[in-house]
Amino acid sequence: MDCLFCKIIKGEIPSKCVYEDEKVYAFHDINPQAPVHVLVIPKRHLGSADEVCEGENAAAVSAVFCAIPKIAEKLELGDGYRVITNVGENGCQSVKHLHFHLLGGAKLPENMGI
Numbered sequence: 136m137d138c139l140f141c142k143i144i145k146g147e148i149p150s151k152c153v154y155e156d157e158k159v160y161a162f163h164d165i166n167p168q169a170p171v172h173v174l175v176i177p178k179r180h181l182g183s184a185d186e187v188c189e190g191e192n193a194a195a196v197s198a199v200f201c202a203i204p205k206i207a208e209k210l211e212l213g214d215g216y217r218v219i220t221n222v223g224e225n226g227c228q229s230v231k232h233l234h235f236h237l238l239g240g241a242k243l244p245e246n247m248g249i
């Protein structure tokens with residue numbers, strides 16, 4: 136499968152890793168939209184949050200949300216942060232591997248999209 140984020144997980148494309156475990160990989164976004172902008176992704180390939188969430192898919196998403204507070208602590212985001220996932224064309228999803236934008240490091244705009 137020709138998936139950019141699967142290649143990043145495998146190390147075929149370089150990335151700045153901030154966290155990794157058995158099910159999750161997190162790395163700095165190449166085009167940051169906030170002082171801290173990290174992408175948190177399941178190692179299991181899922182196209183988006185719109186995919187059926189059961190069994191191993193559900194476990195993959197759950198692992199992402201278990202990892203997020205650990206990543207936030209590591210990046211000193213104790214004052215808060217934002218988690219966003221874009222889905223499909225109207226959501227302006229450009230990479231078709233489920234990913235969660237973790238944004239912080241400053242007070243974010245109340246109505247910020249990405």
Ligand code: 5GP
Nearest residue numbers: 150151162163164165166221227228229230
């Ligand atoms: P989306 O628009 O699909 O929600 O978000 C995709 C994100 O992936 C964008 O914020 C974009 O900057 C980031 N991105 C795209 N290609 C690369 C890459 O090769 N490396 C990294 N670190 N981020 C990427």
Ligand code: ZN
Nearest residue numbers: 138141180232
């Ligand atoms: Zn993938």
